[in-house]
């Protein structure tokens with residue numbers, strides 16, 4: 001697979017030069033915070049659109065604040081860094097990138113001063129076939145007072161890793177987490193939505209979930225304005241999962257990924273993607289690529305040079 005140059009602390013470097021010291025907290029404890037961002041190539045516009053960059057940078061800053069990291073770059077500098085990644089690698093294809101702030105960069109205070117890198121990569125779709133076979137994990141989503149999932153640190157993702165490995169060992173594709181109260185939280189790296197009694201439902205933001213940018217896009221724009229349906233944000237019980245008509249994960253990486261069964265209970269017809277999931281998925285892909293031209297402020301052009 002082709003490798004791309006990585007933007008690290010101010011310049012593009014080949015992958016083998018983008019290294020972290022083995023004795024840094026960043027390597028040993030995964031003391032970092034990060035964002036997973038997608039950029040979409042639009043053939044029609046000859047442009048790469050990075051989706052909701054400003055919101056990703058705002059969330060990165062919130063994670064940094066909670067970790068008491070100092071913020072080494074302004075938003076303008078971060079926009080410029082993403083642009084450099086896209087133009088410097090001549091990217092004209094859909095790309096996923098990790099934007100990572102970490103402690104332990106040479107020459108910086110190892111407790112709080114952060115280095116930053118942006119690593120572009122191809123990211124295949126999460127599923128093969130029509131959708132995922134999920135299970136309700138026996139691992140509990142870490143709670144806000146222990147290891148908060150709202151704080152997007154690489155170290156917090158060990159919770160998702162344990163659950164995903166268990167799911168695979170047990171013959172499923174992906175886990176669904178319950179939180180400490182026994183209510184549905186989310187997937188390992190994605191937000192959970194279901195359709196129940198004709199309504200679109202998702203766990204509320206105090207359910208030990210990441211405050212997902214895709215979730216907000218669905219709640220504030222796609223469901224009400226494209227589909228004409230409001231999203232209900234509430235507690236979801238485990239047993240509701242088994243009788244839902246449809247379910248899907250969403251996220252920058254997952255986009256809209258249908259779920260076909262949970263604990264082997266088929267949802268809807270069981271082997272096909274439900275009608276609302278299909279409509280939400282195509283509306284989302286239209287939006288991120290600019291086929292749906294509304295909300296241009298969410299699509300930062302990162303390919304063509306910007307001349308004033």
Ligand SMILES: Cc1ncc(COP(=O)(O)O)c(C=O)c1O
Nearest residue numbers: 189190191210212213214251252
């Ligand atoms: C734990 C977790 N939940 C939800 C999401 C979806 O968030 P977003 O839509 O902001 O990508 C992600 C993706 O980063 C995640 O890692």
